Every structure is written in structure tokens, then in C-alpha cells.
Amino acid sequence: MSEESNAYDAGKIVVLEGLEAVRKRPGMYIGSVGERGLHYMVFEAAERALDEILSGTAGRVEITLTADGRVRVADDGTGLPVEHAGHSDGPAVEARLTVLSCGAQPANRRSLSGGYFGVGLAAVNALSGRLTAEVRRDGARWVLEYERGVAVATPTRTGPADGSGTTITFRPDAEIFETLEFSFDTLAERFGELAFLNRDLDITLADDRDPAAPRAVRFRFPGGPRDHIAEQGADPLHPDVIGFEREYSEMEGAVEVAFRWCDSREERVASYANSRPTTGGGTHELGFRDGLAAALNAHARERQLLTPSDLDLTPAQLGAGLTAVVSVKLDRPEFLGAIRDRLGNGPVRACVAEAVREHLAAWLRANPAQAAAVLARISKSIAPLELRCCDDR
Structure with missing residues (x-):
């Protein structure tokens, strides 16, 4: 040429x-x-x-x-x-x-x-x-x-x-x-x-x-994500939907979460940032899972459902039967990935984890029977660990 x-x-x-x-x-x-x-x-x-x-x-x-x-x-x-x-x-x-x-x-x-x-x-x-x-x-x-x-x-x-x-x-x-x-x-x-x-x-x-x-x-959902979760899933382990909304100056925004466990092995966790689906996850979804693990592990040890020699439940082990919506709305969202489907704002993870841990811990204390049912459902999907959920302690 x-x-x-x-x-x-x-x-x-x-x-x-x-x-x-x-x-x-x-x-x-x-x-x-x-x-x-x-x-x-x-x-x-x-x-x-x-x-x-x-x-x-x-x-x-x-x-x-x-x-x-x-x-x-x-x-x-x-x-x-x-x-x-x-x-x-x-x-x-x-x-x-x-x-x-x-x-x-x-x-x-x-x-x-x-x-x-x-x-x-x-x-x-x-x-x-x-x-x-x-x-x-x-x-x-x-x-x-x-x-x-x-x-x-x-x-x-x-x-x-x-x-x-x-x-x-x-x-x-x-x-x-x-x-x-x-x-x-x-x-x-x-x-x-x-x-x-x-x-x-x-x-x-x-x-x-x-x-x-x-x-x-x-x-039209006047109750927000709670209304949506209430319509999802069969055979819920607890009648009420766990949900809350909280503002954090550290992440320049607010987090809203709603979730419930059902008698199922399926996990359905949907996360959003500024109303955009984040199918790649991100810091808000990681924070949600961190908060779940912290609250459930603390409750299981407090109720002696986990012994001192048992390992902590990991965030990956807590999804059986879980249906959840994790939504954050930020003044300056940072989307990552080729199709911008993952949230990258660093402070979001700690804020969401704290909010989930506090609200779930309060619900577990207030509803011991339902808490035991949730932990028993989780234990079915974890081998060889067997939580002592049948003990009425």
C-alpha cells in the first residue's frame, strides 16, 4: 500500500x-x-x-x-x-x-x-x-x-x-x-x-x-422498599419486614434497606445507587453484608448458639432465603466498571454496615423466636456447622 x-x-x-x-x-x-x-x-x-x-x-x-x-x-x-x-x-x-x-x-x-x-x-x-x-x-x-x-x-x-x-x-x-x-x-x-x-x-x-x-x-409504593419486599418471596420466616432509612454526612447521602428471610435456599439481594441498579455490587452491598454478619454473629454468641471454638459466620453464608433491597442516594456517586454497574464510594461501606448492624441487632433482641428461626435456616445451608438453634436458651 x-x-x-x-x-x-x-x-x-x-x-x-x-x-x-x-x-x-x-x-x-x-x-x-x-x-x-x-x-x-x-x-x-x-x-x-x-x-x-x-x-x-x-x-x-x-x-x-x-x-x-x-x-x-x-x-x-x-x-x-x-x-x-x-x-x-x-x-x-x-x-x-x-x-x-x-x-x-x-x-x-x-x-x-x-x-x-x-x-x-x-x-x-x-x-x-x-x-x-x-x-x-x-x-x-x-x-x-x-x-x-x-x-x-x-x-x-x-x-x-x-x-x-x-x-x-x-x-x-x-x-x-x-x-x-x-x-x-x-x-x-x-x-x-x-x-x-x-x-x-x-x-x-x-x-x-x-x-x-x-x-x-x-x-406506587408509599412504604418504599418495605412494600416491595413484603410482596416478594414465599413462606417468610418472620412476618415483619426489617427496614430503615438513615442519613450519613460521612458518605454525603442516605441509605435505605429492607429485607426478610424466607424458607428457601435462594438469595435475592438487589442493590441500587441513586436509583440505578448496581448489578456489579459495590461498597453499599459489601457494607450490607458486613452489617448482617456482625449482628448475627454477636446474637448467636450472646445466645450461645455459637461456642467460643466455632468460627464466625461469614457474609457469604448468610444469604440462604434472604430477600433484600439495598439503596443509597448520594450527592456524588462514583460508578465503576465498563458499564458503570458498581458503586465505588469508600465511606459508604462503613456507614451501611453500621446502620444494618444496629437495626438488625435491635430486631434480633426484640424477636428471639424469629431470630432463632433465621439462624436455624442459615445453619441448614452450612456444613458441617450446626447451630444450636433448637436449644431454647
């Missing part, structure tokens, strides 16, 4: 600007052009509306899969500002739909921070064959329409409006995505997670794709 054919200079550099870059390399902005990226579009469109509930400016969000293949995300908030209406309180809807990351919230405990890429509504607009935004604000109704990220016309005031809010309706672009088939169950799982992790959220997910069998589910 000649030197001339290998030459690389400024003339070969192609600069992609704005939404053109999103359409050219969609995977860089939404992760994939398969089913995962398709669902990410829905989460990104909904995140702004859900943050309005958390900030107190909206009460509910409705996500609908329509019969013609579109997705509609509607909220009852104040309505996004419209440039043509002369509003100046925050980024206008036009900017949010055409400028990447416009209006995106910084990662902190008061916002969902669920968007892995933080590109906002602009990426949804760029990758939609058609997108319509309807804004109801100050008694007026405005409609904005786009095709593949390009405005079809100027924002139009279409008449009066009852109430306020913003509705984003989009159809993913068939030229971009490998599939246009949304999974109701996948969306329901994620919106259910967001609802029990943020007890103020009120989310309805509806599926109108089959007119003969429409379905809808409402996600």
Missing part, C-alpha cells in the same frame, strides 16, 4: 454536529440499536417527568404504548417553557429537544440520574421517525412536531388548555432500530423499581397495542 493511500490529515476528518452525531452513532448515546436501546428511549423520555414529581412540581406520570407503535409520556407538571411564548424560567422545550444534555440533572440524591448517558430528550428526538411535544401551560396549548430531530414547523398555539403538563409522543425510527417491539414486562420491571425506590413516584404504564386486551399497571 502506498504512502499516499495511508496518508491521514485534517482533510479526512469529518465533524458531526448536534443530532447528526446521534443518528450516525446511536449506540454511543443509547447503548444499542436493539431492544435495550429501544427501552432506553422510553426511560430517557420519562426521566424528566419523573424528576418533576420528585421536585414537587408534578403528581403523576403516565406512559402508554399506543396501538400504532408510538410511546406517549404524559405528566401533570407545570409544562415546559416554550420559547415562542416568551418564557425564561429554565430551558425551553425546543432546546431540550434539539440540544444534547440540555436540562439534564447532575447526578445527586435528589434526581433519578437513571440515564446512563445523560443525553436527555434530544437523543430521543434524533432517533425518532416522528416526535410530537404538547405543552399545556398558562391556559394555552402548544404543539411542536419533529421528524428525525428536525422541526417540521414552528411551535403552534392550538388553543386553550385545561390544567398543565407536558406530553411527549414518539415513534422510534425504523431506519435506526433493529426491532420496534417494546417489552411491557421489561418496562414494568424498571418503572416498578423506580417507584419503590422513590416513594413519592406515581407511575402508570399502559399497553394499548392489542385493542382486544389492553392492560395497565400502576406503580
Whole structure:
């Protein structure tokens, strides 16, 4: 190959600007052009509306899969500002739909921070064959329409409006995505997670794709993770869910934990940081397991269920039958790993461990019979150790 054919200079550099870059390399902005990226579009469109509930400016969000293949995300908030209406309180809807990351919230405990890429509504607009935004604000109704990220016309005031809010309706672009088939169950799982992790959220997910069998589910958990754990698992060893919430200045955030043991060998521990699933674990999950081990070992020795010659139970031995949610919300979360699925904040481990140890120790002392049942269940999965749980000491 000649030197001339290998030459690389400024003339070969192609600069992609704005939404053109999103359409050219969609995977860089939404992760994939398969089913995962398709669902990410829905989460990104909904995140702004859900943050309005958390900030107190909206009460509910409705996500609908329509019969013609579109997705509609509607909220009852104040309505996004419209440039043509002369509003100046925050980024206008036009900017949010055409400028990447416009209006995106910084990662902190008061916002969902669920968007892995933080590109906002602009990426949804760029990758939609058609997108319509309807804004109801100050008694007026405005409609904005786009095709593949390009405005079809100027924002139009279409008449009066009852109430306020913003509705984003989009159809993913068939030229971009490998599939246009949304999974109701996948969306329901994620919106259910967001609802029990943020007890103020009120989310309805509806599926109108089959007119003969429409379905809808409402996600609202006033009790937070405790409500979720109460619905999980069969044959619980104790009726009440152990749960608490505590703030720590040392980790610049708060921890909320809920858990219960069932008569099962299965362990189901789900951890989250700023409402993001941390499937790779991290310091919050390690702290949770440290706290469990500390409280259970202390109780077992106090009740002489472990002798001085017995080794301590390790965190890895305590998961049989355990169902738990470990959630931390931090002002400055540090996510590790190639897909940022592991929490790295150092102070979190000690804070979570302390909180779990104290609350579990108090529950064990207050419920000796249930405590013995938990330790007996754990002992079944540990060989050759046999705790003396049958001794009524």
C-alpha cells in the first residue's frame, strides 16, 4: 500500500454536529440499536417527568404504548417553557429537544440520574421517525412536531388548555432500530423499581397495542422498599419486614434497606445507587453484608448458639432465603466498571454496615423466636456447622 493511500490529515476528518452525531452513532448515546436501546428511549423520555414529581412540581406520570407503535409520556407538571411564548424560567422545550444534555440533572440524591448517558430528550428526538411535544401551560396549548430531530414547523398555539403538563409522543425510527417491539414486562420491571425506590413516584404504564386486551399497571409504593419486599418471596420466616432509612454526612447521602428471610435456599439481594441498579455490587452491598454478619454473629454468641471454638459466620453464608433491597442516594456517586454497574464510594461501606448492624441487632433482641428461626435456616445451608438453634436458651 502506498504512502499516499495511508496518508491521514485534517482533510479526512469529518465533524458531526448536534443530532447528526446521534443518528450516525446511536449506540454511543443509547447503548444499542436493539431492544435495550429501544427501552432506553422510553426511560430517557420519562426521566424528566419523573424528576418533576420528585421536585414537587408534578403528581403523576403516565406512559402508554399506543396501538400504532408510538410511546406517549404524559405528566401533570407545570409544562415546559416554550420559547415562542416568551418564557425564561429554565430551558425551553425546543432546546431540550434539539440540544444534547440540555436540562439534564447532575447526578445527586435528589434526581433519578437513571440515564446512563445523560443525553436527555434530544437523543430521543434524533432517533425518532416522528416526535410530537404538547405543552399545556398558562391556559394555552402548544404543539411542536419533529421528524428525525428536525422541526417540521414552528411551535403552534392550538388553543386553550385545561390544567398543565407536558406530553411527549414518539415513534422510534425504523431506519435506526433493529426491532420496534417494546417489552411491557421489561418496562414494568424498571418503572416498578423506580417507584419503590422513590416513594413519592406515581407511575402508570399502559399497553394499548392489542385493542382486544389492553392492560395497565400502576406503580406506587408509599412504604418504599418495605412494600416491595413484603410482596416478594414465599413462606417468610418472620412476618415483619426489617427496614430503615438513615442519613450519613460521612458518605454525603442516605441509605435505605429492607429485607426478610424466607424458607428457601435462594438469595435475592438487589442493590441500587441513586436509583440505578448496581448489578456489579459495590461498597453499599459489601457494607450490607458486613452489617448482617456482625449482628448475627454477636446474637448467636450472646445466645450461645455459637461456642467460643466455632468460627464466625461469614457474609457469604448468610444469604440462604434472604430477600433484600439495598439503596443509597448520594450527592456524588462514583460508578465503576465498563458499564458503570458498581458503586465505588469508600465511606459508604462503613456507614451501611453500621446502620444494618444496629437495626438488625435491635430486631434480633426484640424477636428471639424469629431470630432463632433465621439462624436455624442459615445453619441448614452450612456444613458441617450446626447451630444450636433448637436449644431454647
